[in-house]
Amino acid sequence: MQARLSRRSLLQIVGSGIFAFSCRHRCDAIFAAPPVNSVKRCVVLWMDGGPSQMETFDPKPGTATGGPTEAIATSVPGISIAKHLPKIATKMRHLSIIRNLASPEGDHDRGSHFLHTGYPQVPAFPRPALGSVVSHESPPSDQPLFVSLGTRGLGPAYMGPDHAPFSIEDPSVAVAQLKELTKQRSLLQRLDSFNQTFDQDHYDSNLARRKSSISRIERLLSTPFVKALNVDSSPTQDLERYGDSTFGRRCLLAKRLLKAGVRFVEVTHSGWDTHEDNFNNVASLCNDIDGPWSTLIDDLQANGLWEDTVVVWMGEFGRTPQINANNGRDHFPQVTPVVLGGGSIRGGQVIGQTNKLGIEIEGSSISVPDLFATLLATLGIDPNHQFQNEFGAIAPASDNGKIIQGLI
Numbered sequence: 465m466q467a468r469l470s471r472r473s474l475l476q477i478v479g480s481g482i483f484a485f486s487c488r489h490r491c492d493a494i495f496a497a498p499p500v501n502s503v504k505r506c507v508v509l510w511m512d513g514g515p516s517q518m519e520t521f522d523p524k525p526g527t528a529t530g531g532p533t534e535a536i537a538t539s540v541p542g543i544s545i546a547k548h549l550p551k552i553a554t555k556m557r558h559l560s561i562i563r564n565l566a567s568p569e570g571d572h573d574r575g576s577h578f579l580h581t582g583y584p585q586v587p588a589f590p591r592p593a594l595g596s597v598v599s600h601e602s603p604p605s606d607q608p609l610f611v612s613l614g615t616r617g618l619g620p621a622y623m624g625p626d627h628a629p630f631s632i633e634d635p636s637v638a639v640a641q642l643k644e645l646t647k648q649r650s651l652l653q654r655l656d657s658f659n660q661t662f663d664q665d666h667y668d669s670n671l672a673r674r675k676s677s678i679s680r681i682e683r684l685l686s687t688p689f690v691k692a693l694n695v696d697s698s699p700t701q702d703l704e705r706y707g708d709s710t711f712g713r714r715c716l717l718a719k720r721l722l723k724a725g726v727r728f729v730e731v732t733h734s735g736w737d738t739h740e741d742n743f744n745n746v747a748s749l750c751n752d753i754d755g756p757w758s759t760l761i762d763d764l765q766a767n768g769l770w771e772d773t774v775v776v777w778m779g780e781f782g783r784t785p786q787i788n789a790n791n792g793r794d795h796f797p798q799v800t801p802v803v804l805g806g807g808s809i810r811g812g813q814v815i816g817q818t819n820k821l822g823i824e825i826e827g828s829s830i831s832v833p834d835l836f837a838t839l840l841a842t843l844g845i846d847p848n849h850q851f852q853n854e855f856g857a858i859a860p861a862s863d864n865g866k867i868i869q870g871l872i
Contacts, residue, residue: 504772504807504843505722506598508730509715509757511749511779512615513737514575516793517801518785518822519546519746521561529785529821531743540812548750551758557812558761558770559805560871564816566829567781567797572737575780575797580618582836583863589853592627594839595728596620597861599627601845602727606680607689611721613714614732622853629730632693635717639694646685692724693717705759715756719763722773736779740790764806774807774842785822799825802835807842808872815871830868837865842872 523546524530535544538556545553545561552559569575574585581591592600595610600623602609608630610617617629632638684690691697695717706712711733718729733753738745757777764770782800783793799818805811819826837847840861847862 504774505726505769506594506728506774506776506839506843507718507722507760508594508728509753509775509777510615510730510732511736511753511777512576512732512734513572513779514781514783514795515736515749515779515801516738516742516746516783517563517799517818518783518793519548519743520750521545521549521801521803522563522799522818522822523547524785524820524822527821529787529823531787533743543812543814546750548747549754551754555758555761555805558765559803559811560809561814562802562804562816562830562835562868562871563799563814563818564825564827564829565800565802565832565835566825567800567832570781570795570797572780575795577618578832579778579780579800582833582865589857589859590619590621591859592621592623593618593629594836595629595730596623596627597840597845598728598843599623601849605687605725606683607687607725609725609727611726611728612730612732613717614710614734615730617730622851622859632717635693635695635713642685642690642693645681646690688724689721689726692720692726695720706756707759709752709756711752712756712759715760719760719767719769722764722769723767738783739788739792739794742783742787742792761805770806772807774809774839775805776839777803800832804871809842810871813870815868831865833863833865834868835865837862838868838871841867 518524518530519533523533523535523544525533525535534547536547536550536553537544538553540556543556543561545556567575567578569578569584577583577585577591580593582594583591593610595612595617596619599609599620610627610629612629612631613635614633616631619629620627695713696703698716698720702716706716711731714731714733718731721729733749735745735749738749761770761775764773764775778801780800781795781797784796786793788794799822816828816830817826818824840847840849845861847860847865847867849861851859851861853859
């Protein structure tokens with residue numbers, strides 16, 4: 465029999481990271497129009513470690529740098545991608561490939577920060593993740609608006625813990641905790657009553673925040689979010705279509721969360737740091753993501769969410785065209801692959817190109833701030849929107865990025 469939550473245990477859960485969103489801290493927006501209330505949804509499929517563009521969306525078969533990777537045709541004449549993504553190839557008319565995104569950040573941590581925030585990492589001035597910005601610019605909600613599946617996710621910086629990601633490593637653990645809290649609603653009510661009596665004579669800001677957290681949790685338990693988390697309750701055909709894999713379950717959960725009202729979901733798939741045995745490893749990694757990603761597109765379209773949801777595939781950087789001594793590819797931010805679809809993104813096209821060997825971008829390049837300015841605009845947020853942090857510093861939504869022409 466499962467043990468009941470003690471008062472101390474409940475307070476520990478209240479203060480834990482899983483409920484960090486319930487704390488309130490909001491920055492001020494200045495010199496800009498009021499926040500847009502029609503913020504769209506977004507799913508980021510994060511390929512942790514840095515995916516190889518040459519084994520995914522910019523193959524170079526038959527060249528000195530291409531290795532054994534073959535290219536296949538897609539549903540758009542003239543666009544080919546690596547053979548490891550056959551199901552995504554059939555969806556290409558809905559997607560846009562960016563082949564000319566350049567980044568200066570070849571370190572994992574710095575590259576991840578840059579591709580999550582649109583800003584270089586500066587410890588003295590942390591920047592919020594895109595999901596935190598979307599959460600901040602959305603109408604208030606009793607449930608989290610930014611969820612990270614598979615990792616803790618990047619923080620909200622000056623936007624405060626109310627816009628931190630609701631991080632879920634194992635959905636079953638989160639479901640168990642929420643179920644136990646549902647059973648203990650009477651304890652929540654008793655705690656609230658106790659705090660009210662105690663506060664009359666002992667007001668303290670920490671107690672006030674705790675009371676607010678308990679109230680938020682009480683309201684959370686009645687939202688669609690709780691039911692959506694129970695991915696195992698999905699119809700059998702859904703579980704089969706997404707596949708019996710961690711990434712498949714995460715993509716299915718992402719769809720359920722979007723339908724429940726979550727605005728931004730990041731789904732992490734790890735293992736892309738292929739310094740060794742790149743070709744076999746990437747083939748396996750692509751096999752992991754090909755079916756679930758394709759099924760997610762199908763379901764978003766079938767549920768009427770595709771036109772209101774932006775789906776982004778990316779990692780912290782690309783991989784070197786040169787093949788190293790371990791038959792692997794190393795870090796190569798000079799070409800960072802990105803694929804987008806949904807919302808107002810135009811599908812069936814390739815933006816930019818690399819040269820024959822994939823060593824450099826031909827023609828103009830796109831910067832990471834440009835990508836983020838485009839994503840913000842697509843999500844209904846002015847890229848020039850300016851915030852003010854707790855120290856009074858101006859914090860623009862994007863780092864002087866320009867909207868990518870022809871993408872939206």
